[in-house]
Amino acid sequence: MSNTVPKQSFDFLKKLAKNNHRDWMTENKKEYLESEKMLKQFYAEILSGLSETDEIEKQKIFRINRDIRFSKDKTPYNVHRSISWSRAGVHRRGGYYLRLEPGNSLMAGGFFSPEPKDLLRIRKEFEIDSQPIREILSNKCFNMYFNGFNQKFVVKTAPKGFKKEGPNIDLIRLKSFFVTRNFTDEEVFAPSFNKNLISYYELFRPYFDYMSEVLTTDLNGESLL
Numbered sequence: 001m002s003n004t005v006p007k008q009s010f011d012f013l014k015k016l017a018k019n020n021h022r023d024w025m026t027e028n029k030k031e032y033l034e035s036e037k038m039l040k041q042f043y044a045e046i047l048s049g050l051s052e053t054d055e056i057e058k059q060k061i062f063r064i065n066r067d068i069r070f071s072k073d074k075t076p077y078n079v080h081r082s083i084s085w086s087r088a089g090v091h092r093r094g095g096y097y098l099r100l101e102p103g104n105s106l107m108a109g110g111f112f113s114p115e116p117k118d119l120l121r122i123r124k125e126f127e128i129d130s131q132p133i134r135e136i137l138s139n140k141c142f143n144m145y146f147n148g149f150n151q152k153f154v155v156k157t158a159p160k161g162f163k164k165e166g167p168n169i170d171l172i173r174l175k176s177f178f179v180t181r182n183f184t185d186e187e188v189f190a191p192s193f194n195k196n197l198i199s200y201y202e203l204f205r206p207y208f209d210y211m212s213e214v215l216t217t218d219l220n221g222e223s224l225l
Contacts, residue, residue, distance in 0.1 A: 003045045005188050006038040010102045013079050017102075020075040032064075036081075039100070042194070043083055049198035050085055050096065054205070057088035080104070087208070091225060093215050094208035096201050097178075105188050107197060109204040110178030111211065113153070118215055123159060123172045125214045130168040136207050137179075145200055146179040177211070179204075 012035045016025070025032065043059065050056050062082040068074050080101030087094055097108040114122065126133060137148050153175040158164035162172050181200060187193060216225050 003038075003041045004191055004193060005042055005100060006035065007189055009035040009039055009081065009100065010185065010188075013081070013100075014102050016077055017079040020077055020079065022076055025077060039081060045194050046098070046197060047085060049194065050201060053202060055088040055092060056085050058086040060084045060086070091212060091216055092208070093212040094204065096204070098197070100188065102185060105183040105185070106180050107183070107200060108150075108178050108180045109201060110149075110176070110207070112176045112178050114176070119175070121215060122177060122211070123162065124219055126168050126171040127162065127166060128219065130171055132210055133171065133207075136210060139206070142203050142207075145181055145203060148179065149174055150176065150178055150180055152176075179207075 008031075012028075012031055015028070040061075043061065047056060047059055060083065062078075062084075064077050064081065066073075066076055066078050068076065080099050082097070082099045084098075085096040094110060095112075097112075099106050099108075111118070111122070136142065137146075149171075151174075154173045155175065157173075158166070158169055159172060162169070166172065183193075187196075190196075217223055
């Protein structure tokens, strides 16, 4: 793979963080567009790599403009660049995510804020039998790079209809089911970053396959498709 994350993109984001207003962005729009062009070449490499072992339906590049309608922070621009790749077909669940930000880059994969029907189905599955998901999360290769589900989004005690003293309440309390891995700037700029990133994403596949089966069957294991 030839394309890497351009250092110019991080240079631009660092300057944006210090000059986060529309006048500055207008004056530096050319640099921004050049940075985006180079990043899109990098994204294309990742998409190509993912497509070798998975079916990707959609690539979404998140806007640099922030939605400030309901935020106390009125700075107009994100100081990171983010992208996601969605898997194709109702029988393939899960998605890949990447955020590039000076000093704060990360990758993620899984299920972020699933719709209520899916969330209940996942929780019911974990309530009945948590062994499959715990085996996936504790797999040696998987656990080498990811440290379990992100614990940022949880209910305080137990969701409605679930016992707070249940043996699997640690999983049931979660509102999202995704894992993350952070990267230093040195790792991001390394020539091997493309290859490494794709190999990390491929570690998600057993998890995605398991969750896809859960979300396309009922509690008796009967197909919903």
